[in-house]
Amino acid sequence: MRRSRLGARVFSRGHVGAFLALAFAVFGGGTLVTAGAVLTETGLRAQVPPERLAHAQLLVSAPQRVPVDEDFDVRLLDREPVPADLAERIARVPGVEATAADVTLPVSVSPISDSRVRSALTADAHDWAVAALASPPLHGSAPAADSIVLTRELATDLGESLSTGALETGDRVDLSLGDTRREVRVAGIVDAPGAAVHLSTATVASITRERVDLIAVRLDDGADTDTVAEAVRDAVGPGFVVTTGDARGAVEALGVGNARLELLALATSIAGTLPLLVGCITASALATAIAGQRRELALLRAVGATPRQVRDLVAGQATVAAAVGLAPALLLGYVLAGWCNTKLAAAGVVSVQLPVVVSPLAGAVVALLTLTIVRVSARAVALRASRRPATEAIGEAQVEPRPPTRVRTGLGLALLGLGVIPAFAALVIRGEDAFLSAASGTLAGIVGLALAGPVLVRAVTGRLARGTGEGAPVTRWLAVRQTRAHALRSAGSVTVLALAFSVTAVQVYAQSTLERATAHEQTDGVTAAARIVGAMTPVDLADVAEVDGVEAAVPMVSTSVLRSNRWLGETTTERFSALAVGPDADRVLDLDAVAGDLAALRGESVALDATTARRWGVGVGEQVALRLGNGEQVDPVVVATYQRGLGFGTVVASTDLLTMHGLARSYDTVLVQGDAQAIDGLEAWADDRPGQRVTPLTADAALTTERPWLERWLGVVVLIPMLGYVLVAVAASLRTTTRRRREEFATLRMLGATPRQVLSMVTREAVLLSGLAVAAGIGVAVLPMSILGAGVLGRPWPQGPLWVLPAIATILVVIAVGSMRGTTGRLLRRSVSP
Structure with missing residues (x-):
């Protein structure tokens, strides 16, 4: 073991450049993977302390998830209700001082002055009994059936429209609650x-109908929280969750729990993809480093080293180099995770900013995973060299390794074909499945290129060599034949360059194609004259419908549904995006119906994307089993199927279906059909409502919200460090490969070649390798993106900024030429003999 460690140090000194390249590959990749791992741990463990319910030591709620056999439970994105009478059962538990049923109700409040209703604000309302648990400072009295209590902040905001300033106790306000409007008195102002x-409590009970969001529990002074919590669990039974400590924050604010889910999904996708990328680049760096040691490894075999000792030596070298790059990578990864978390929350990609969980767990997992990948890769790369007989190994060390076997080449060509075939799914199916299928094939194509690359490079350069006659410049002649003679080395450079090109093309064009397809379907599918954005109550909707010139006012609510299905004997549960729309949806939307009629979308009914309906085996007139966003099981009737699923979601439900099960208490958007007079009237109506915004919809205006811009921003945030890492790793790999050619350059100099001619030859090689890489990237990534564009938009070319292709191609040429030419210049300035 000691001799292996000593050998590792000696060999590393002789090949510092190659192992520095490996150390950098681990440093860049380790930084990104650590950031993803820290964000993943944050999504799993982050806690936000409660605010409004901080004085309730216990919160009793529904599980907020759907259990799935032999798989992870699926989280519900909308609040799962609990029975209001659960509070009475909890109140009888020893140690419990008081309980209160909490529910969030959207209301619209307008101050009244001079018998005129002033500017209205939309806010959340709760039962006063919940606030009373904290005994807050109250100026005035508790609310009654004909009165309310306002926070001082809202009272100030409402008073801005009055000349008298902030509202005070005794003032009158107009309150919209549910589908009723009434004038009430401000009984108190509370901080x-x-x-x-x-x-x-009576007012809230009349709306909620014995179903509330959660039960807040205050304990007696001196009561042990854990003991009482266990007693409450026994009292309520296994169907409910009792939460204590900082975990109450995620129960109080559903957005916290949803943000954890969103962050976890984003982080795991990044942390799951990056190890593959890091593994490819690390393996390439290892292959380059070990290829430069073939002579030394052959000599070791000649003096009696066993294959295992050779592999141990190589793995030891790789581990030392990886450790050098890994230590700073772990530290920088934690910093990068904090920055990303802040930016994601600021851009709205996750609903709430969570505190980053800083613990050694993420770093330890990344370190273990990285070192394992490096050691396994090192042993795999050294396997062939360690098994060769000593005499053959010495001879082989002097020449280019044997060409790849037919099995390897055949497998590579097969993977290249499989990388393109999934893209054709877009010609048959619609929706996000087509995008995932097209993008996932790129990885198979890159692996296929790595396997079949030497044969393809030899074939292409062979044609170029036949076209380069004796009259061609000597540097061009040498460049083509050197590339062909060292096809294995050239293929490695082409693969890493093509990887950078392909990663960029897929990341840019898959997202831009999805965005354009979504906007295209929304533009064609929205026939309304205007859109109102902002939380609105049913009373607000009635006001909009009464504006002169308005022919139809249709509310919309973004939500989700769950569907369970049995596949190969196992039950799977998936979440699908859904849109709920009110009556008269056919007057403001055209979903390109395949069967049925959107006008029938009332009561307990849904419409389905046509592709989804076929996959589920459901037709018009049949019932479909679903779970709503709050976990309620429903069996609505399918009244229509449609084509525009990308723009409007997999399921379009009736708002009646949601309201009957405690959802859609307010509306996200209202689509309005009417004339120019209606738009003028709506804009005047919105002038008194700071929370609403009216946007006229022209013929080319899409319904698209801010989300695609956020997704594009997220793609850029992920792409820039990933692409930067790949490009710098490519440069390091090219420099290392070029350094191995010192004897070749010395031989050319002895034969009379000038330094300028050697540099010219290397420059032409770099341009040739870059051209081959761009061509491979077009086949591996651009071709599938073109097929995707043809399938979803009828345009057989990449949908997005076309300047990205020449831009990244130029960057690759600059990096290849700069890396190879710079390294060659440094070698030529040294006194190197063969």
Whole structure:
């Protein structure tokens, strides 16, 4: 073992450049993977302390998830309700001082002055009994059936429209709650966080109908929280969750739990993809480093080293180099995770900013995973060299390794074909499945290129060599024949260059194609004259419908549904995006119906994307088993199937279906059909409502919200460091490969070649390798993206900024020429003999 470690140090000194390249590959990749791992741990473990319910030591809620056999449970994105009478059962538990049923109700509040309703604000209302658990400072009295309590902040905001300033106790306001509007008195002003409006328990009960969001529990002074929590669990039974400590924050604010889910999904996708990328680049760096040691490894075999000792030596070298790059990578990864978390929350990609969990767990997992990948890769790369007989190994060390076997080449060509075939799915199926299929094939194509690359490079350069006659410049002649003679070396350079090209093309064009396809379907599918964005109550919707010139006002709510299905004897549960629309949806939307009629979308009914309906085996007139966003099981009737699933989601449900099960208490958007007078009237109506925005919809205006821009921003955030890492790793690999050619350059100099001619030859080689890489990248990535564009938009070319292709091609040429020419110049300036 000691001799192996000593040998590793000696060999590393002789090949510092190659192992520095490996150390950098581990450093760049380790930084990105660590950031992904830290964000993954944050999504799993981050806690936000409660605010509004901080004085309730216990919160009792529904599980907020759907259990799935032999798989991870699926989280519900909307609040799963609990029975209101659960509070009475909990109140009888020893140690419990008080309980309160909490529910969030959207309300619209307008101050009244001079018998005129002033500017209206939309806010959240809660039961005063919940706020009373904290005994907050109250100026005035508790609310009754005909009165409310406002927070001081909301009272100030409402008073801005009055000349008298902030509202005070005794003032009158217009309150819209549910589908009713009434004038109520401000009974009190309270300094309390969270809720803006407080209602009486009787008022809340008349709306919620014995179903609430959660039960807040305050304990007796001196009561042990854990003991009482266990007693409450026994009292309520296994169907409910009792939460204590900082975990209450995710129960109080559903957005916290959803943000953890969103961050976890993003982080795991990044942390799951990057190890593959890092593995490819690390393996390439290892192959380059070990190829430069073939002579030394052959000599070791000649003096009696066993194959295992050779592999141990190589693995030891790789581990030392990896450790050098890994240590700073772990530290920088934690910093990068914090920066990414802040930017994701600021851009709205995750609903709430979570505190980053800083623990040694993520770093330890990344270190173990990285070192394992490096050691396994090193042993795999050294396997062939370690098994060769000593005499053959010495002879082989002087020449280019044997050409790849037919099996390897055949497998590579097969993978190249399989990389393109999934893209054709876009010609048959619609939706996000087509995008995932097209993008996933790129990885298979890159692996196929790595396997079949030497044969393809030899074939292409063979044709170029036949076209380069004796009259061609000597540097061009040498460049083509050197590339062909060292096809294995050339193929490695082409593969890493093509990887950079392909990663960029897929990341840019898959997202831009999805965005354009979505916007195209929304543009064609929205026939409304205007859109109102902002939380609105049913009373607000009625006001909009009464504006002169308005022919139809259709509310919309973005939500999700779950569907369970049995596949190969196992039950799987998936979440699907859904859109709920009100009556008269056919007057503002054209979903390109395949069967049925959108006008029938009332009551317990849904419409399905046609591809999804075929996959589920459901037709018009049949019932489909679904779970709503709050976990309620429903069996609505399918009244229509449609084509524009990308623009409007997999499921379009009736808002009646949601309201009957405690959802859609407010609306996200309202589409309005009407004339020019209606738009003028809506804009005047919105002038008194700061929370609503009216946007006229022209013929080329899409319904698209800000989300595609956020997704594009996220793609750029992920792409820039990933692409930077790949490009720098490519440069390091090319420099290392060029350094191995010192004897070749010395031989050319002895034969009379000038330094300028050698540099010219290397420059032409770099341009040739870059050209081959761009051509390979076009076949591996651009071709599938073109097929995708033809399938979803009828345009057989990449959908997005076409300047990206020449830009990345130019960058690859600059990196290849700069790396190879710079290294060659340094070698030529040294006094090197063969």
